[in-house]
Amino acid sequence: MSAAPILVEPFEEPERQREAMVFGLWLFLATEILFFGGFFFLYAVARMQDPDGFARGGAHANLLLGTINTILLMTSSATLTIAERAARDGWMRAARWGIIFTLMLGTAFLVVKGFEYREDLAEHLFPAAPDFSFAGETGATRFWSFYWFITLVHAIHLTIGLGCVARLLWLERQGTLARRWMVAEVTTLYWHLVDIVWLLLWPLLYLVGR
Amino acid sequence: MRSDDTGLLAREPGETSYLTEGTTLRSWLLSTDHKRIAILYAISITGFFFIGGAAATMIRLELFTPQGDFTTADEYNRLFTLHGVIMVWFFLVPSIPATLGNFLLPLMVGAKDVAFPRLNLMSWYLYIIAGIFTLTALLLGGVDTGWTFYTPLSTLYSNSYVLLAAFGIFVVGFSSIATGINFIATVHLLRTKGMTWMRLPLFAWAMYATSLVMVLATPVLAMAMLLICAERLFGLPIFDPRAGGDPVLFQHIFWFYSHPAVYIMILPAMGVVSEIIACEARRRVFGYQFMVYAMLVIAVIGFLVWGHHMFVAGQSPFASMIFSFLSFVIAVPSAIKVFNWTGTLYRGSIRFSAPMLYALGFVGLFTLGGLTGLFLASIPVDVHLSDTYFVVAHFHYIMVGGAVSAFFGGLHFWWPKITGRMYSESFARFAAITLFFGFNFTFFPQFILGYLGMPRRYHEYPPEFQVWNVMSSTGAVVLAIGYLMPLGYFAYSLLNGKRASDNPWEATGLEWTTNSPPPKHNFLEPPVVLTEPYAYHDWDEAPGGADETTQDEPA
Numbered sequence: 001m002s003a004a005p006i007l008v009e010p011f012e013e014p015e016r017q018r019e020a021m022v023f024g025l026w027l028f029l030a031t032e033i034l035f036f037g038g039f040f041f042l043y044a045v046a047r048m049q050d051p052d053g054f055a056r057g058g059a060h061a062n063l064l065l066g067t068i069n070t071i072l073l074m075t076s077s078a079t080l081t082i083a084e085r086a087a088r089d090g091w092m093r094a095a096r097w098g099i100i101f102t103l104m105l106g107t108a109f110l111v112v113k114g115f116e117y118r119e120d121l122a123e124h125l126f127p128a129a130p131d132f133s134f135a136g137e138t139g140a141t142r143f144w145s146f147y148w149f150i151t152l153v154h155a156i157h158l159t160i161g162l163g164c165v166a167r168l169l170w171l172e173r174q175g176t177l178a179r180r181w182m183v184a185e186v187t188t189l190y191w192h193l194v195d196i197v198w199l200l201l202w203p204l205l206y207l208v209g210r
Numbered sequence: 211m212r213s214d215d216t217g218l219l220a221r222e223p224g225e226t227s228y229l230t231e232g233t234t235l236r237s238w239l240l241s242t243d244h245k246r247i248a249i250l251y252a253i254s255i256t257g258f259f260f261i262g263g264a265a266a267t268m269i270r271l272e273l274f275t276p277q278g279d280f281t282t283a284d285e286y287n288r289l290f291t292l293h294g295v296i297m298v299w300f301f302l303v304p305s306i307p308a309t310l311g312n313f314l315l316p317l318m319v320g321a322k323d324v325a326f327p328r329l330n331l332m333s334w335y336l337y338i339i340a341g342i343f344t345l346t347a348l349l350l351g352g353v354d355t356g357w358t359f360y361t362p363l364s365t366l367y368s369n370s371y372v373l374l375a376a377f378g379i380f381v382v383g384f385s386s387i388a389t390g391i392n393f394i395a396t397v398h399l400l401r402t403k404g405m406t407w408m409r410l411p412l413f414a415w416a417m418y419a420t421s422l423v424m425v426l427a428t429p430v431l432a433m434a435m436l437l438i439c440a441e442r443l444f445g446l447p448i449f450d451p452r453a454g455g456d457p458v459l460f461q462h463i464f465w466f467y468s469h470p471a472v473y474i475m476i477l478p479a480m481g482v483v484s485e486i487i488a489c490e491a492r493r494r495v496f497g498y499q500f501m502v503y504a505m506l507v508i509a510v511i512g513f514l515v516w517g518h519h520m521f522v523a524g525q526s527p528f529a530s531m532i533f534s535f536l537s538f539v540i541a542v543p544s545a546i547k548v549f550n551w552t553g554t555l556y557r558g559s560i561r562f563s564a565p566m567l568y569a570l571g572f573v574g575l576f577t578l579g580g581l582t583g584l585f586l587a588s589i590p591v592d593v594h595l596s597d598t599y600f601v602v603a604h605f606h607y608i609m610v611g612g613a614v615s616a617f618f619g620g621l622h623f624w625w626p627k628i629t630g631r632m633y634s635e636s637f638a639r640f641a642a643i644t645l646f647f648g649f650n651f652t653f654f655p656q657f658i659l660g661y662l663g664m665p666r667r668y669h670e671y672p673p674e675f676q677v678w679n680v681m682s683s684t685g686a687v688v689l690a691i692g693y694l695m696p697l698g699y700f701a702y703s704l705l706n707g708k709r710a711s712d713n714p715w716e717a718t719g720l721e722w723t724t725n726s727p728p729p730k731h732n733f734l735e736p737p738v739v740l741t742e743p744y745a746y747h748d749w750d751e752a753p754g755g756a757d758e759t760t761q762d763e764p765a
Contacts, residue, residue: 009242010322010400020325020399027391031429038433038463042448045459053454127453128445138454145446145453153436 006179018182025186029193032157036197039150043204046142053139058209060125060133061147065116066206069109070198076105077195080165084188087172087181095177095184099169102191106162113155147205154201157194164190227630227727242327243730248313249628250334255301255309258341262296263693265289270652270683276676278669286669287354288370294357295375299382300341302613303471306478307424308333308389310620311417313628315393317721317728318414320402320737325395333388336381343378347371356667358468359434361449361460365441373442380435383428386474390424393417402720404739408502411719411743412495415502416481419509423470423477427513431467434460458523465516473512475609476576477505479616480547483569486623487551489717490566491558494744497550504543504550511540521589522596530589537587544580548573563715564638568619571646572612579607582657597667600660603653611649618645618696625700626710630727633703637695645692651685718745 004014011017047054083098120126124133127144134140164187171177177184228245231237238246268289272280281289312330316323324330347353353375355364364372397410397418410418437460440446447453449460488495495501517525517533551573560566582604585591595601619642626632655678664675671679713722718741724733 009327010316010325016399020395023398024326024329024391024395027394027425028387031387031391031425034426035429035433038430038466041463042437042459045456046454049456050454127447141447141453142455145448145455148444149437149440149446149448152440 004179005182006176018185021182021186022189025189029189032193032197036200039146039153040200040204043146043150046139046146047208050139050142053137054143055209056137057134057140057143057147058205058207060123061206061209062116062119063206063210065112065119066202069112069116070202072105072109072112073195073198076102076109077192079105080188080191083168084181084184087168087177087184090178092172092178096169096172099165099172102165103162103169106158106165109158110155110162113151143208150201151205154194154197157197161187161191161194226729227725228730229630229727231730240331242323242331244312244316244324244327244330245628245728245732247330247334248309248311251304251308251312251337254334254338254341255304258296258300261345262293262301263690265293265296267686267690269293270686272669273671273679274683276671276673276679281669283669284354287356287667288352290667291353291356292348295344295353295379297609298357298471299379300337300344302475302609303382303386304337304389305475305613305617306482306620307386307393307417307420307474308337310413310482310617310624311393311420311478312389314624314721315396315414315417316400317724317732318411318719319397319400320405320720320733320739321396321400322731322733324392325400326392329388330392333385333392336385336388340378340380340382340385343381344375347374347378350374358464359438359460360464361438361441361455361457362451364438365449373439376435376438376442380432380439383432383435386424387428390421390428393421394425397421402737402739405720406739408499409739409741409743410502411481412484412498412501412505413478413481415505416477416484419505420474420477423474423509423512427467427470427474430463431471434463434467437463458520458525461520461523462516465519466513469516469519470509470512472605472608473508475613477508479572479576479613480505482616482620482623483551483572484554485717485719486565486569486619487554487573488744488746489623489715490561490563490569491555492561492746493554493556493558494742494746494749495550496553496556497546498743500546501550504546507543508540511536511543515540518587518592521592534587534589538584541580541584541587544576548577548580562639564633564635564642565619565623567639567642567646568615568622571642571649572615572619575607575611575615575646575649579604579612582607595660597665598660599656599664599666602666603656603660606653606656611653615645615649618642621696621700623715624721625703626714627721627726627728629704629707630710630725631703631707632710632714633707634699637699641692641695641699644688644695648685648687648689648692652682652689653685655679655681655685718743 005017007014007017011020079098079101083095083102086092086094086098124131125144126132126148127134127141132141132144134144168177168184168187171180171183228243231243232241238250241247268281269286272278272286272289278286312324350371352370353368353372354370355368355372359372359376364376397414401410437448441448441450447455449455449457451457484495484501515533515537517529518537521530521534582600586595586601586604622633622638659675659678659682662675664671710726712724712726714726715722720737720739721728723737
């Protein structure tokens with residue numbers, strides 16, 4: 001069974017506090033959905049205006065590294081969920097390892113992404129560079145503008161997520177995670193959102209050209 | 211005069227309030243008490259209000275004569291951009307929610323604090339950080355794109371500090387999102403025993419509806435600003451027409467936020483005015499439930515009208531027709547509110563106190579602003595009036611005449627609760643009347659200017675427009691006096707004002723049941739609500755209530 005949770009102002013009952021944290025985080029996720037929604041709207045309009053150009057640009061996206069990253073992130077969602085459930089039930093060893101695996105998988109994603117960026121640059125796929133491969137081709141140029149913009153925004157989200165998960169590990173080391181498992185619950189919710197955004201980006205960026 | 215009856219923090223021996231819990235700077239800057247955060251916000255938005263006001267003063271000075279003799283065209287661009295950016299994001303959007311809302315919402319629902327007190331403090335720090343970014347852009351030389359940051363001017367051609375300003379706006383958005391999340395969670399989860407949804411004061415409902423808009427609209431602005439930053443910083447040609455980009459797409463996502471933002475500014479004002487009118491007319495709010503639904507409908511339809519900003523931007527005529535129709539539709543709930551405020555006054559025992567004068571001024575100015583909005587919502591008229599002073603006058607009637615009057619009204623109404631001091635009623639009434647006349651004097655001539663065809667955003671104009679511009683600039687002086695007077699008598703009230711009782715206006719609402727100023731945790735005992743809101747009289751004394759129907763019934 002879970003230990004008695006730590007209460008913070010202005011709450012007096014643990015159940016109400018948990019409800020507020022989860023509710024507040026879902027509201028935040030709603031803002032994130034609208035934030036990325038603005039991007040998906042632009043992407044949809046741009047692709048409708050020039051589907052062939054998007055396909056020509058998208059054909060050069062690195063499908064192998066993109067797919068590896070998709071697998072890494074999906075696995076990390078599973079490990080973090082295991083950690084969260086374990087923390088709630090007081091299995092702190094399982095929680096610790098779940099958190100550590102999540103941190104490793106998330107970091108691995110960023111490393112793979114870094115290698116992918118290096119290859120993209122080597123293939124002259126940065127639209128603002130003077131030697132851009134698709135100079136003059138409007139559809140492909142827009143595709144690569146979107147690619148760099150949104151993968152960077154996603155990477156920033158993932159880095160913030162890594163910080164939040166690292167905080168869980170710190171709480172675990174302090175020995176308070178068992179009494180603050182709601183923090184793990186809301187961190188997991190945010191982590192899932194970052195994963196789901198990637199799950200939408202994977203077909204939009206890596207599969208359009210194939 | 212007794213020594214314990216004077217001075218900012220003077221109090222009876224043994225009395226404690228949120229103001230006495232620690233007097234160091236640190237106890238304020240690290241406080242998670244919603245009341246102290248409200249004060250922090252109030253001080254900072256006042257600062258920004260005067261920065262934005264200084265820019266407005268210079269704009270009106272320049273427009274005093276037809277020639278461009280006070281500023282160059284480029285300086286003028288930077289002035290009105292500064293005025294718009296500061297006033298919209300650093301004054302109007304946070305004005306009522308972050309100050310009065312922060313202070314009053316937990317009190318009104320009977321809670322100890324907002325749901326996430328630390329997030330609340332963070333929102334103020336984000337606001338300050340964003341302000342520093344934007345002010346840095348200003349000190350380095352300003353931005354010349356207008357507050358709308360239209361592409362490709364903002365991304366390709368503008369040779370000014372767009373990146374810093376856009377990033378400041380990106381950050382200030384997080385501050386309003388934090389406030390919005392806090393308010394929604396507070397209303398959902400922290401209502402005290404007996405405080406059902408339909409017993410919430412209309413101000414609390416207004417905060418709820420505003421927060422919904424903040425939470426759902428602001429992220430889209432964040433995306434728009436981030437795309438501008440990406441295009442300027444990395445040269446990614448997202449809106450660049452040479453690379454196939456579509457500048458009108460930027461306008462779509464910009465107005466998807468910025469039209470609902472008008473409702474972020476006006477819904478809180480509607481909440482304030484509902485409280486004041488009910489109290490000062492000693493009446494129940496006429497049609498309480500309709501007032502609630504009208505606010506929620508405004509919040510929802512507000513998301514569906516953004517295209518009326520783009521009637522002449524090359525938008526499809528079919529889209530324009532739908533946006534025009536929806537813009538007419540949103541006038542219906544707005545009109546319901548105006549009729550219900552009027553209905554509340556009917557058979558009321560009206561006190562023309564200072565808050566009431568501000569509130570009545572709001573109703574008049576909001577009606578005029580709203581009706582001219584209908585002119586602009588109809589496409590043929592808008593084609594003529596687009597980008598003229600008619601538009602400028604219209605949105606100033608809503609955002610300045612409406613929102614700022616209500617903000618001042620609310621400030622007066624709750625001043626005794628916030629500070630525990632009374633202000634000078636006669637000075638306050640004089641200021642309210644000055645503000646109303648000064649405002650109309652400034653902005654009504656601009657309707658005529660716009661109708662005659664004077665375009666916005668030019669520092670020079672043909673001499674035949676001068677008489678109206680001189681009128682407007684002179685009115686601005688009167689308006690400025692109306693804005694400055696409260697600073698004087700409020701400061702005097704802090705130092706020498708009479709002590710306020712717990713409920714000086716004999717108002718209903720939980721905030722009036724606790725001390726003035728309230729103790730740190732708002733209530734000594736958690737309050738219990740047993741009555742409907744605005745129980746200023748028995749139901750059968752209401753218009754259409756029992757006594758009236760019996761009189762009117764045929765024998």
